[in-house]
Amino acid sequence: MSRMWFAHDLETVATFWRILRRDGVTLGFTTHDRDLWLDGVLHRASPGMVPSSIRKSADFEPDSAEVRGSITHEAIASDDLASGRFDGAQVRIGLVDWESGEREVLYAGTVGTVTEEDGAFSAELVSRKAELWRDPIPRTSPACRAAFCGPGCNLNPQAFTRQVHLASADPLANAVTFAGVPEAALHAGGTVRWLDGPQAGVVMGVMGPDAAGGLVLDVPIDEAIPAGTPALLREGCDRTLGTCATRFGNAVNFRGEPYLPGNDMLTRYPGPNP
Structure with a gap:
C-alpha cells in the first residue's frame, strides 16, 4: 500500500523531478534545501524550478503538467534549450521524504x-x-514510412555509420565538412551525432549538400566547434522505391505504395485517343 502523503500538518516532504535527455545525460532537481541522492542520481537543490499542478485522470485523456523555472542552474542553459538538447527528453516528477528516502513518482x-x-x-x-x-494503423504513402535503419526498414545501422572528423565548419551556412566523406549527396536525410566538443551528444539531421560539398544541418552549430572534432555520420535515404531497391537492395522491406493511385486520380479527365 502506497503512503498517504500530506496526512499531517508537518511532514519532511519535497518535490523532485528527473530529466533523462536523449543524449544520455540525466539531470535531477529537488525543492529541498540540499542535494539528494535518489536511485543513483544526484538531485540538486533548485528552488527556482517549480512544477505546476499535475492533473491525472482515469480515462484516456492525456494528463497535463508543466514546469517553470529560471535559467540560472548550470545544468540548464539557454544554449542547451535552443540547440534542442531537452527536446523529447523523458521526465519523472514525484514526492520524496528527505528523511526516510521514501518516494513516489506522480507523473x-x-x-x-x-x-x-x-x-x-x-x-x-x-x-x-x-x-x-x-x-x-499506417496510412498509405508513395514514400517509405519506415525510419532509415529503424523498425520495418531492418537494415543494419552499423553498415551505414562511420566515425569522421570535422574538417571545417561554416556557421553562416550552417554547414560542415568532414574529412574522407566520399559523396555528400548520399548523406541527405542522414544524421550527425557529435562525440566531443561543445555540442557533444547532440544529434543533428542532414538536410543535404551545399555548393561546396559540405553538409547542411538542421540544428545551429556552435561557432566555437574546433576542427578535428569527432562525430558519427550516418547515411540518409530519400525513401523512394528506386533507391531502396538499387542502392540498398532492400525493396522487400519497402514500407510504401508507390503505384497506388492518389487523389489526383479524381481530377483526371479522359482525352481523345491520338
Whole structure:
C-alpha cells in the first residue's frame, strides 16, 4: 500500500523531478534545501524550478503538467534549450521524504514545447497516455514510412555509420565538412551525432549538400566547434522505391505504395485517343 502523503500538518516532504535527455545525460532537481541522492542520481537543490499542478485522470485523456523555472542552474542553459538538447527528453516528477528516502513518482512523460522569455523557461510536459491517441494503423504513402535503419526498414545501422572528423565548419551556412566523406549527396536525410566538443551528444539531421560539398544541418552549430572534432555520420535515404531497391537492395522491406493511385486520380479527365 502506497503512503498517504500530506496526512499531517508537518511532514519532511519535497518535490523532485528527473530529466533523462536523449543524449544520455540525466539531470535531477529537488525543492529541498540540499542535494539528494535518489536511485543513483544526484538531485540538486533548485528552488527556482517549480512544477505546476499535475492533473491525472482515469480515462484516456492525456494528463497535463508543466514546469517553470529560471535559467540560472548550470545544468540548464539557454544554449542547451535552443540547440534542442531537452527536446523529447523523458521526465519523472514525484514526492520524496528527505528523511526516510521514501518516494513516489506522480507523473511520467516527455518534454514537449519549451519557451524562453526574460531569462526564464517554461516546458510543457506530454504524458505517456498521449501515446494512446496515436493511430496504430499506417496510412498509405508513395514514400517509405519506415525510419532509415529503424523498425520495418531492418537494415543494419552499423553498415551505414562511420566515425569522421570535422574538417571545417561554416556557421553562416550552417554547414560542415568532414574529412574522407566520399559523396555528400548520399548523406541527405542522414544524421550527425557529435562525440566531443561543445555540442557533444547532440544529434543533428542532414538536410543535404551545399555548393561546396559540405553538409547542411538542421540544428545551429556552435561557432566555437574546433576542427578535428569527432562525430558519427550516418547515411540518409530519400525513401523512394528506386533507391531502396538499387542502392540498398532492400525493396522487400519497402514500407510504401508507390503505384497506388492518389487523389489526383479524381481530377483526371479522359482525352481523345491520338
